Amino acid sequence: MSREAKLILSLLVVVSLNASTVTSILFFGSQSYQKASYVEVNCDHGPHDVENRTLCRVGGALETIYTQRECSFLLDTGPHGLRSDSLKVVRFDDYRVILSWRVPGIDVKTNWRLEVVDTKKCDRKKPTEIGWSPAKKIGWADIQPLSFVVNKNSFIVMVFSEEPNSPCWMPDSGFDVPRCAMDFDERGQLEGEPRVWFYQTKRDDDMILEPLDYDNPKSGYLLVDTDARPLSVMVHVSIVKPDGMLRRLENYQLNPTTSPYDHVAYSTANRLIGVCVGNLLGQQYQLICSQFDRRGKQTIKQLHKVPRRNQYSLVNIPEGGGMLLSSHSCRDPDNSCELVDSITISIIRIGKPGFFGSQYNKNELYPCNRRLYRGEARLFQRPNGRYCYTHVCIGYPRNLLAHTPLIYTDCLPAAFNAVISRHRRRRLRSDDDDDDDDDNNNNKKECLRTEEGIDLKCVYDYEVQPKGTVYFDPGSYQNQTWTIVFCGDLIHRDDGQTLCEVSRYRDDQEGSHLERTCEVWLYRKDLEPDSIEVRPLTEDKVVLWWLESHHGCAWQLRVLHYEDCTAYHTDWAGDDSYCVPIKIIAHGDDGFAAAVTSSRPGPCTIKWDSRENVPRCWMFFDDEARVVHRPEVWFYQAERDDNMILEPLERKNPHGTAHLLIETSERMNANNSIQAFVRATIVQRSGKLLELGSYELWDAHRKQPTNGIAYSTANDLIGICVRNESKSIVCEQFDGNGTRTMARKSVKRAQGFATLNLPRPGSMLMLHYVWYNDWVSVFIVSRIDADVDNDLGTTLTNSTLKCDGRFNRAAGQLFVHEVTGQYCYAKFCFRDSAKNTTDGNYRPEVVSICLPDALLETNATASIDHGHWSYYVLLYGACGFALVLVIFLFVYFFLKRCRTPTTNQPIETEMKLLSKSTGDLNEDDNVNDNGEDDGEDNGEDNEGYNEEQTTTV
Numbered sequence: 001m002s003r004e005a006k007l008i009l010s011l012l013v014v015v016s017l018n019a020s021t022v023t024s025i026l027f028f029g030s031q032s033y034q035k036a037s038y039v040e041v042n043c044d045h046g047p048h049d050v051e052n053r054t055l056c057r058v059g060g061a062l063e064t065i066y067t068q069r070e071c072s073f074l075l076d077t078g079p080h081g082l083r084s085d086s087l088k089v090v091r092f093d094d095y096r097v098i099l100s101w102r103v104p105g106i107d108v109k110t111n112w113r114l115e116v117v118d119t120k121k122c123d124r125k126k127p128t129e130i131g132w133s134p135a136k137k138i139g140w141a142d143i144q145p146l147s148f149v150v151n152k153n154s155f156i157v158m159v160f161s162e163e164p165n166s167p168c169w170m171p172d173s174g175f176d177v178p179r180c181a182m183d184f185d186e187r188g189q190l191e192g193e194p195r196v197w198f199y200q201t202k203r204d205d206d207m208i209l210e211p212l213d214y215d216n217p218k219s220g221y222l223l224v225d226t227d228a229r230p231l232s233v234m235v236h237v238s239i240v241k242p243d244g245m246l247r248r249l250e251n252y253q254l255n256p257t258t259s260p261y262d263h264v265a266y267s268t269a270n271r272l273i274g275v276c277v278g279n280l281l282g283q284q285y286q287l288i289c290s291q292f293d294r295r296g297k298q299t300i301k302q303l304h305k306v307p308r309r310n311q312y313s314l315v316n317i318p319e320g321g322g323m324l325l326s327s328h329s330c331r332d333p334d335n336s337c338e339l340v341d342s343i344t345i346s347i348i349r350i351g352k353p354g355f356f357g358s359q360y361n362k363n364e365l366y367p368c369n370r371r372l373y374r375g376e377a378r379l380f381q382r383p384n385g386r387y388c389y390t391h392v393c394i395g396y397p398r399n400l401l402a403h404t405p406l407i408y409t410d411c412l413p414a415a416f417n418a419v420i421s422r423h424r425r426r427r428l429r430s431d432d433d434d435d436d437d438d439d440n441n442n443n444k445k446e447c448l449r450t451e452e453g454i455d456l457k458c459v460y461d462y463e464v465q466p467k468g469t470v471y472f473d474p475g476s477y478q479n480q481t482w483t484i485v486f487c488g489d490l491i492h493r494d495d496g497q498t499l500c501e502v503s504r505y506r507d508d509q510e511g512s513h514l515e516r517t518c519e520v521w522l523y524r525k526d527l528e529p530d531s532i533e534v535r536p537l538t539e540d541k542v543v544l545w546w547l548e549s550h551h552g553c554a555w556q557l558r559v560l561h562y563e564d565c566t567a568y569h570t571d572w573a574g575d576d577s578y579c580v581p582i583k584i585i586a587h588g589d590d591g592f593a594a595a596v597t598s599s600r601p602g603p604c605t606i607k608w609d610s611r612e613n614v615p616r617c618w619m620f621f622d623d624e625a626r627v628v629h630r631p632e633v634w635f636y637q638a639e640r641d642d643n644m645i646l647e648p649l650e651r652k653n654p655h656g657t658a659h660l661l662i663e664t665s666e667r668m669n670a671n672n673s674i675q676a677f678v679r680a681t682i683v684q685r686s687g688k689l690l691e692l693g694s695y696e697l698w699d700a701h702r703k704q705p706t707n708g709i710a711y712s713t714a715n716d717l718i719g720i721c722v723r724n725e726s727k728s729i730v731c732e733q734f735d736g737n738g739t740r741t742m743a744r745k746s747v748k749r750a751q752g753f754a755t756l757n758l759p760r761p762g763s764m765l766m767l768h769y770v771w772y773n774d775w776v777s778v779f780i781v782s783r784i785d786a787d788v789d790n791d792l793g794t795t796l797t798n799s800t801l802k803c804d805g806r807f808n809r810a811a812g813q814l815f816v817h818e819v820t821g822q823y824c825y826a827k828f829c830f831r832d833s834a835k836n837t838t839d840g841n842y843r844p845e846v847v848s849i850c851l852p853d854a855l856l857e858t859n860a861t862a863s864i865d866h867g868h869w870s871y872y873v874l875l876y877g878a879c880g881f882a883l884v885l886v887i888f889l890f891v892y893f894f895l896k897r898c899r900t901p902t903t904n905q906p907i908e909t910e911m912k913l914l915s916k917s918t919g920d921l922n923e924d925d926n927v928n929d930n931g932e933d934d935g936e937d938n939g940e941d942n943e944g945y946n947e948e949q950t951t952t953v
Contacts, residue, residue, distance in 0.1 A: 116188030322351030518565035762786035803829035
């Protein structure tokens with residue numbers, strides 16, 4: 001065993017014994033990836049490193065080579081190890097990686113280190129030391145690297161010297177700066193000594209240098225550099241030859257900006273030079289794009305006004321086809337890309353006539369906060385002609401352990417590529433045979449091969465890469481705030497945790513906006529989109545819980561404090577760790593309770609086949625997830641229902657308040673078929689049960705009973721509504737003692753609904769949401785009163801929400817605004833995990849609307865005075881009826897011409913819905929007798945509704 005191998009083994013042992021004190025850093029930058037391939041380096045630096053060396057692992061992914069190889073090396077890093085961004089990782093080719101870093105020396109100078117790693121052989125090469133002489137005053141300790149220019153079999157390092165007598169020393173004036181280059185061969189060996197390549201008018205260490213021909217260094221290089229002036233920034237585009245001769249192609253004058261290179265895109269593909277520059281001085285944001293041949297002759301120059309973007313990328317289309325320009329932008333209001341799906345990749349085509357109509361837009365499912373990280377998207381062309389782009393978030397996550405960079409590759413749709421190919425063929429005026437050859441080339445398969453050259457798998461496109469999962473629980477909505485949990489698929493730790501982002505949003509008059517995001521590590525090996533439940537304690541505290549069967553305790557519980565992003569987890573003790581939650585019950589600042597069962601023998605144990613008289617246990621936690629009250633039997637459930645609803649009647653008294661219990665069961669009816677029933681009960685803290693009522697449940701809700709149930713415990717009342725077999729919604733109301741305040745009212749409504757008690761006993765609000773078509777959902781707010789005989793309730797207002805029912809779900813919630821005291825309702829449109837397999841918008845659409853106080857007062861007065869008849873009432877009633885009839889006829893003929901629904905106005909949807917609700921509905925009976933879930937129910941109701949609408953039209 002070699003000496004270095006022994007050192008690596010020793011360090012691995014030390015790292016394993018001191019895992020808690022080892023800091024692992026991921027190194028990945030803009031030159032670490034090319035097309036769909038990338039390299040990454042993970043380094044572990046701990047307090048017991050061997051001989052001031054750091055253990056680093058070099059790995060990555062190749063576009064067409066199947067490999068899981070990872071090479072480990074000890075790098076000479078000195079006693080302080082490596083810090084973030086101190087190691088530069090440059091992809092050389094499929095198997096070689098350039099590593100460059102600095103080690104502080106005794107004389108305060110920084111010693112530069114350079115190695116070339118061959119990942120196929122797990123070997124590395126170090127360049128020969130540079131000779132030092134009094135005349136030239138050049139040595140490794142005097143030279144610092146700036147940037148790397150990579151060719152196929154060689155690479156150049158742009159350097160400068162810290163020695164004033166060196167020809168590579170930077171003048172203090174910053175003008176007429178010598179740019180020195182060091183040439184290395186494919187083995188990483190230095191060819192000659194540092195040389196002055198060319199002179200820069202004004203110093204710009206961030207200049208772009210790109211080979212015109214990757215295979216032929218003698219063809220020259222594209223040079224893009226900037227010159228900052230008091231009121232503008234000059235961008236110079238040139239060709240620099242190997243002998244240092246410069247040929248200026250174009251100059252651009254930009255508005256002052258902190259990062260001018262974010263407004264520059266370039267391409268040297270297909271033997272052309274393409275450049276696009278934005279943010280031109282004194283103009284509304286404009287983009288000027290030019291294309292040149294390698295001799296510097298301009299072939300395209302176009303100027304256009306475009307929306308401002310954060311970063312651009314360009315690729316030349318061969319044979320006169322123009323260029324493709326991609327832009328990376330943020331959709332959130334402050335342009336931060338902090339929201340889950342706020343990143344938008346847009347691609348347009350540029351040619352001699354200007355901007356073509358072909359355009360591509362895609363929202364990406366991951367955040368990349370521009371204040372902390374750098375988002376990039378680069379276009380490239382595959383060997384089969386398809387155009388693709390690789391997009392990354394460099395630096396993510398900051399100060400957190402991660403082993404893999406956030407990098408994805410997607411290809412443009414075939415239709416987009418076909419437009420490019422057709423235009424290119426028109427320009428070439430090629431014959432039919434050439435067309436056929438070109439089409440075959442575009443559809444050519446690429447094979448994933450082993451390192452020995454054996455075909456492993458052949459594909460036409462890159463497989464769709466999952467970028468993460470968004471979890472949205474409508475139950476997290478409270479007083480215009482809600483929570484979204486996003487867990488990425490790439491950022492993992494060795495202990496099985498995944499980096500997730502928990503974000504709080506608020507909806508106000510200006511729309512929905514992000515208030516706070518916290519990065520949290522969660523165990524989520526097998527999480528499905530609906531597996532995380534979220535319950536708010538307060539606006540600043542939220543409870544997250546889910547079941548994880550592959551890591552320790554199956555019950556994973558976190559309480560997140562948004563104020564400092566601390567995620568508290570429960571330290572389970574004894575048998576508590578075997579508890580499994582049934583329901584989480586939030587009690588605000590006081591903490592939260594949980595109805596639990598246990599997998600260990602004891603009073604809380606429920607056997608898998610137990611169906612009757614099952615124990616329900618109660619335990620309590622504080623707002624930092626500490627167990628305050630250990631599990632004890634609370635009550636016994638006559639018929640087992642693990643999906644029961646438990647809602648406190650009073651949130652501020654968690655240890656003494658009673659709870660509303662809503663449970664479902666199934667029984668055989670007189671026709672020997674299974675019938676579902678809903679039971680409502682008050683459960684005292686002592687375990688005493690007070691039954692309120694029993695209701696039939698429509699058979700279509702058997703799989704998801706909660707979709708056919710609505711309830712409210714507001715205003716010290718208990719309201720219950722259940723959709724029954726007659727497709728009607730039956731509502732009752734009780735006070736806290738179980739006394740009925742509203743006898744059973746039947747409301748002729750269909751599809752989703754929610755309810756909220758009004759202060760006056762015997763009155764409640766109902767929110768009803770129904771699909772109008774595949775694209776729009778209609779929300780109707782009505783008032784239900786015990787003393788008003790109206791099968792539809794008194795309609796107060798209605799509105800619509802764009803929500804594609806083919807992929808998403810619509811839902812709603814009534815609430816009382818904590819500040820204004822107004823009665824409001826929230827409309828949700830969120831992704832249906834069972835139906836939505838598309839790539840697009842992932843954040844739920846949330847809109848809240850508050851009802852005017854006068855609207856409720858007017859209807860309240862009307863309901864109280866209802867039934868007091870007199871001569872004048874009859875007289876004025878007849879006049880009113882005639883007036884209403886005239887208005888109805890006017891509205892009817894008006895709506896036949898204009899069918900656009902307007903908020904707070906009767907809409908055609910509502911009128912048809914009312915007539916439908918009072919109809920026979922036999923078609924629904926036939927369709928839904930098979931017991932589909934509510935999602936299918938919505939689709940079936942909608943289908944029948946649309947059919948009726950089409951017939952009427």
